[in-house]
Amino acid sequence: MNKLLLVLIFIISSSITSESNEYIERQGQVTFFSYTSVENIQATNNQVLSLFNPEKEEIAVSILMRAFVFKKSLMHEHFNESYIESDLYPKATFNGRIEDLDLTNEGTQTRIIKGDFTLKDITKPITIKADITKTSDGFTIAGTLDVLIDDYNINVPPLLSPNISKKIEVSFNFNYAPYEK
Template sequence: MNKLLLLLLSVYSIGIVQAQDQYIERQGEITFFSYTSVENIEATNNQVLTLLSSASNEIAVRILMRSFVFQKSLMYEHFNESYIESDLYPEATFKGDIVDFDADLEGEQTRIIKGEFTLRNITKPIEIKATIVKTNNGYMISGMLNVLIKDYDIKVPPILSPNIAKNIQISFKFQYVPHENQK
């Protein structure tokens, strides 16, 4: 509970919180997939915290790296200890703006989200094509992006290099509901 409170306060410090039109997702889903000739690597994280301001079109996402679940415990260990170094870099973040977002539009809209993704304390600008659906009490946002491991200084031992993809496919799905602290 203390970790969730600390995490929520950290997201607030990103600066998108306003008094109204706030939406939150505490159990967002992020999946990553890496194809290799030896074995595909896939993991899912269902503990992603994200905030959306429909008034300013801003979105913030906080991902705890140790919350990814792998099919094999050895993959989890290698991911956290050797590649991401989760003890040094426990989280990844994204902060961005949804371009031309119409908060009142019923149905589905496809939009570009421009922002900055930080992984291993390296921040890079990214653009994400996302699908946004207005629901009865919030929004559902989903999409996919590709991340190059070299952009975030993820070191792969030369002997394993042929077995690790250079490009990681990341998918996400967030179901936002009104933030309960709204007045």
């Protein structure tokens, strides 16, 4: 019994004192853009949370859907109430792995990130091409991807279908700092 207690104390204390190699971004930026001949729609969210573990090549992102800011308040209302249904699906998430990340590279490297993107409780595998830069105090990860609205059951009324593209361009920029627990 005493030996088990000593082992547990050792494990807990070593995990507390060990150096963490995790990074966090609390105010990441995600922007989406929909181009049509009738009207362009763009929104930006500067309240995106992301965790990054370079040694494990893992990244996780959580996007609060109501935090997107539009130029027109009516677009914001339609986005949250009709298309994304933010009351039912308040967040979108991404969990993925970066392929072949070179931690010795001091410059920018372009890498593929593969993972699962969840929007409106629908999870799809996606592949993202991203630029990863090692900075003096962390990392920056930026890139773009296309999201098809049909993949996530985003229903657009026929009357408004000329106003909204079937493919939405999503851009992101995360500046990670060391995560202190």
